[in-house]
Amino acid sequence: MVEQAEKHLWARLLAWCRSLAGATVIGTIVIALIVTVDRGGYVLVNTIVTGGMTALVAMGLALTLGVLNIPMFAHGEYFMIGSLTAYYVFTPIKTYMETHPESILALWGPLVTIIAAMLVGAVAGVVSEVLVFRQLRQRSRENWVMNSFLLTVGLSVLMINAHQLFFGADFKGITGYFSGMPINIMDVYISKDRAIAFLLAAVVVTGFWLFMTYTRTGRAIRAVSQDETGALIVGIGLNGIMMLTMALSCALAAIAGASLLFMYPAYPSVGLEPLYMAWFVVILSGLGNVLGAVMGAFMVALLKVMTVEYIGSGWDFVVPSALIIVILIFRPSGIFGSEVRGVLDK
Amino acid sequence: MDPKNPINKLLDLLCFTPAGLLALVVLLVLPVVPPFNQEYLIRWLISAGLIASLSIGFDFTAGLINIVNFGYAAIMGLGGYTSAILADRLGLNPWFGMFMGALTAAILGLIIGAITLRLRGIFAACLAWFFGLALMGLATKMVWLTRGPLGMRVERLFDTASNVPYYYLILAMMVTVYVICKWVKRSRMGMAFNAIGQNMEAARTSGINPVFYRVSNFVLSCALAGWLGGFYAHFYGILTPDMMHTSKTVEILAVAYIGGRGSLWGGAAIAFPFILTMELVRSSLSNLPGLHLVIYGILLIVVMIYYPGGFAAFFDTHLRKPKNKVVNYFINGTAMENR
Incomplete structure (x- = not known):
């Protein structure tokens, strides 16, 4: 009996490995290992840290695409909101810590900062859903994908320049959340900030996945993404779910922005790079596929790190764009495909 | 007001209403009217003219076949x-x-269109965006050809040092x-474009090949953009990769x-007051x-959200149907499509 189950499992695993998704994932891991052996461990570390954070942004983007059918162009701006909030919350904490080094905030300050950024990001998401997207949804659902896309373009311009207007265009950054020596693992030095950022990403992705899979609300969100009318029939409140989705996806972007504040200081157009990366990921892994976005994020991160490593910095837009174009030609629905056809059919 | 009148025939051929013609005449005399005869204001007018022409070309795709x-x-x-490099390296006029710029842009448009336009609209928007990003990256990194961010x-x-000839040139290009x-x-x-833009399935059912028409629309619109890009290059005299940025x-x-x-x-009409106000x-x-x-x-x-038709829809609903015959002629001309 056990043997049979084991055999069945192996057969399924083999089939997955032979499918395109499995082949790409395995290929990515092999390439990552080869590059690591060739150039040293820091490539792997960079890939994992960048990938973890890209996964957060891309997951939010995939969620808005799947549930609300909005191709979000303004998602990077919630990243920007996160980093801006983190800067303004963390700076007073830091000055307080200088006078009270033994305070409990030394350990918990960064966490408080990131939670504050998450909350502000969620509120920003709710506000833009209520003030902008719901207004359009009530008026016209005709040609929704294109129109909402243009709305997000306007939103992006608005937020970038409002940042410049109210907070100035200078770089508002910190040197790091944690001071102290970097951690040494197998001759690779990882700063504490990077390690914590990756851990945080892992925790958030796992928590998010559990939420989507095992809670009633998560199931409701997935139901709406599969079929809006059907969800309405079984008694799911659409407005609430859409607001919640928007809050969640914007909060994810804001977490990424806050925990990467030491790498990307807050300035008006800081969100553009994560936005491009997230779009690469979402197209690569299939529009609206949330779990695929996590795997896709590591692939895009590896691709980017490799481009910088072998070709030179500055090419890291050209090579991924070229690859995405090739993928779009041959696999318009992405590598992992997507069970959510909504966006594609409208 | 007789449609057979030669003036009306000419207007009809040029697709202008008398009101549109009047607006054009106003634009033509603008550089000699006092506040506008200063060089910096003329530069603003030129950039407004460029944006106006580009918005016509953009609207040709976005408005007609619904692809951004x-x-x-x-x-x-x-x-x-293209134009700048040809002039610089080969001494081309x-x-x-x-x-030639229009030609290369059209070829790129053909490539993008042939790849994406068999898919849904949002893919075309994304892919054109990625192509744009890749092009900007190339212009930044191919320093030997474009001098990168230093500017070419x-x-x-x-x-001449005067900007007035450029102004008349961009007006002529806009009209063209x-x-x-x-x-x-x-x-x-x-x-066929209209049919595709309104309902693709219905258009396909009535025997229109959507891919062919969408691609040809896309190519024409890209060619116009390339041509105007040539004007941009030879007017500003300096090219940086920044001009290809998404914000533009x-x-x-x-x-x-x-x-x-x-x-x-609509875009052309709104561009002049809009850009001037923004610059102000x-x-x-x-x-x-x-x-x-x-x-x-x-x-x-x-x-x-509130006015998806924009200025043109406002104009059509509130000003297009006056009672007075003369005013009606002035606004609508005699062209069949306006009645």
């Missing part, structure tokens, strides 16, 4: 760089180079772009949509950087 070409500025930049010096079209787009829109092809596309897009999608003339806001309130772009964003959102 998100790499429009990059395609314009490709035209500009810039007037001819501008057409380009020979100017006219030998408008007339070309309008002629295509009037033809059988334009009807957003600028064109905002003007086209506030003007009214699908109308072709930017230069007079320079202690508030970014304010004019905040206004941009808010206007775009408000128009998209």
Whole structure:
């Protein structure tokens, strides 16, 4: 009996490995290992840290695409909101810590900062859903994908320049959340900030996945993404779910922005790079596929790190764009495909 | 007011109403009227004219077949760089180079269109965007060809320091772009575009091949962008990869949509007052950087939600149908499509 189950499992695993998704994932891991052996461990570390954070942004983007059918162009701006909030919350904490080094905030300050950024990001998401997207949804659902896309373009311009207007265009950054020596693992030095950022990403992705899979609300969100009318029939409140989705996806972007504040200081157009990366990921892994976005994020991160490593910095837009174009030609629905056809059919 | 009148026939051929003609005449005499005869104001007018022409070309795709070409500025930049490089390396006449720019832009448009336009609209927007990003990256990194972010010096079209000849040139180009787009829109092809834009399945059922028409629309629109890019290069005299940035596309897009999608003339009509006001806001309130772009964003959102037809729809519903015969002639002309 056990043997049979084991055999069945192996057969399924083999089939997955032979499918395109499995082949790409395995290929990515092999390439990552080869590059690591060739150039040293820091490539792997960079890939994992960048990938973890890209996964957060891309997951939010995939969620808005799947549930609300909005191709979000303004998602990077919630990243920007996160980093801006983190800067303004963390700076007073830091000055307080200088006078009270033994305070409990030394350990918990960064966490408080990131939670504050998450909350502000969620509120920003709710506000833009209520003030902008719901207004359009009530008026016209005709040609929704294109129109909402243009709305997000306007939103992006608005937020970038409002940042410049109210907070100035200078770089508002910190040197790091944690001071102290970097951690040494197998001759690779990882700063504490990077390690914590990756851990945080892992925790958030796992928590998010559990939420989507095992809670009633998560199931409701997935139901709406599969079929809006059907969800309405079984008694799911659409407005609430859409607001919640928007809050969640914007909060994810804001977490990424806050925990990467030491790498990307807050300035008006800081969100553009994560936005491009997230779009690469979402197209690569299939529009609206949330779990695929996590795997896709590591692939895009590896691709980017490799481009910088072998070709030179500055090419890291050209090579991924070229690859995405090739993928779009041959696999318009992405590598992992997507069970959510909504966006594609409208 | 007789449609057989030669003047009316000419107007009909050029797709202008008497009111449109009057607006054009106003634009023609503007550089000699006092506040506008200063060089910096003429420069603003030229940039408004360029945005107006680009918004016509953009609207040709966005308004008619409902596909947002998100790499429009990059395609314009490709035209500009082609023309500039040909003039610089091969000594090609810039007037001819501008057409070569249009040709390369059209070829790129053909490639993008052939790849994406068999898919849904949002893919075309994304892919054109990625093409734009890749082009901008290439222009930044191929320093041996484009001098990258340092900027490439380009020979100017006219030998004078005055900006007035450029102003008349861009007006002429704007009218040309408008007339070309309008002629295509009037033809059988334009009807097919309209049908595809309104309902693709219905159009396909009535025997229209959507891929062919969408690709040809896309190619024409890209070619116009490349041609105008040539003007950009030879007017400003310097090219940086920044001109291909997505924010430039957003600028064109905002003007086209506030003007009214699908109308072709709306963007051109709104561009002049709009760009002048924005430049005025930017230069007079320079202690508030970014304010004019905040206004941009808010206007775009408000128009998209509350008034999706833009200025053109406002004009059509409130001003198009006057009781008075003379006024009616003035606004609508005698063309059949306006009745």
